[in-house]
Amino acid sequence: MNALKNLLNGIERGSQWPSEVIIVYMNEDAYNLEHVYSFPIRSIILHTDKGINLGAARNLAMQESSTENNIFLDVDCIPEEHLIANYAKHMDEEDVLFSGQVRYLPAGYDRSKDWEDKLHQLSLPDPIRGDLQEYTYELFWSLNFGCSKKTFKQIGGFDSQYEGYGAEDTDFAFEARKHGVTLKTIPALSYHQHHATYKPPLNHLQTISTNAALFFSKWAVWPMEGWLSSFEQLGYLRRDAGNLQVLRLPTDSEIEAVRTS
Structure with a gap:
């Protein structure tokens, strides 16, 4: 719940608002958000038989979207102030598969005074992609990306055979490459909210x-x-x-x- 609120508050603080936000809840009821935001929010509940299905959730979000150009953010991301504006600018210029960038927030980041104004200062770059200007298809990740409905359809959407955790985003990128869709990395930055991790998972x-x-x-x-x-x-x-x-x-x-x- 807090992760979602932080995501929505981040969108609210942005330099450009989206025409709508679609939240896909997987096998759970929609939250009572209480706060009224400056952009419309639609909640959709996806019921699956075998736990979470991230690919099916993203396919449903794109299907339900009323706009041609769309941005996908995982719930544990907080968008940087100009994330939407960055995507909008690049989407107006070309129709490709766009990958944004991510920095990681440490444990306890939200206990700092005025932490929402210090996300870049508090966070660290991704250890694998941090120094890369362009991601390969193998390094595509779906927690922060964008594309048009046309491009999504050309790729074929996400393969919903992948259930639970792992590989559905790499599969999506490989399908993009197979179908001749260019992958472009842009400075549309989001901050990954800290949660427990397991190494290896x-x-x-x-x-x-x-x-x-x-x-x-x-x-x-x-x-x-x-x-x-x-x-x-x-x-x-x-x-x-x-x-x-x-x-x-x-x-x-x-x-x-x-x-x-």
Whole structure:
């Protein structure tokens, strides 16, 4: 709830407001936001049989959108003041798949005085993409991106076969490349709100493994290579050529042992 409020407050503080905000709730009721914002908000509830489905949620958001050009932000992102204006400017100039940029906020960032005015000062660049001016298709991430309905349709939307956590955004980018859609990185910055992480993400081992196997069946390469290698080294799974076998699932105590904060 707080993450969503921070996201919406960030949009409110921006130099340009969107024509609408669509919030997709996955298998939960819409929140009572209480505050009245300067832009219309529509809430949509997506019910799925097998936990969260991020691809299906993004497809639904695009389907329900009343505008041609659209920005996607995960709920744990806070947009920088000019994020929407940056996207709008670039979308007016060309029709491609745009990737924004992300910086990470540390634990306790929101306990600082006037923290909303110091997001850049408080945050750190992404350790993998921080020095890159252009992201490759392999480094595309869906927590901050934008495109037109036309481009989204050309890509084919997200593959909703991916369920839970992992690989659906890389698959989307590979489909973009396959269909001749250019990927362009722009300085549309958002700040990722801190939450507990697991290194490696044993809490998502099952869905990561299932999604990785699906991805390999489509593209003949492994996604999330670092995580899969860590799972192998720890004895949770085994890969043999194009086959992936989960040997055992981690216990609750093993998952808690790799929690970083």
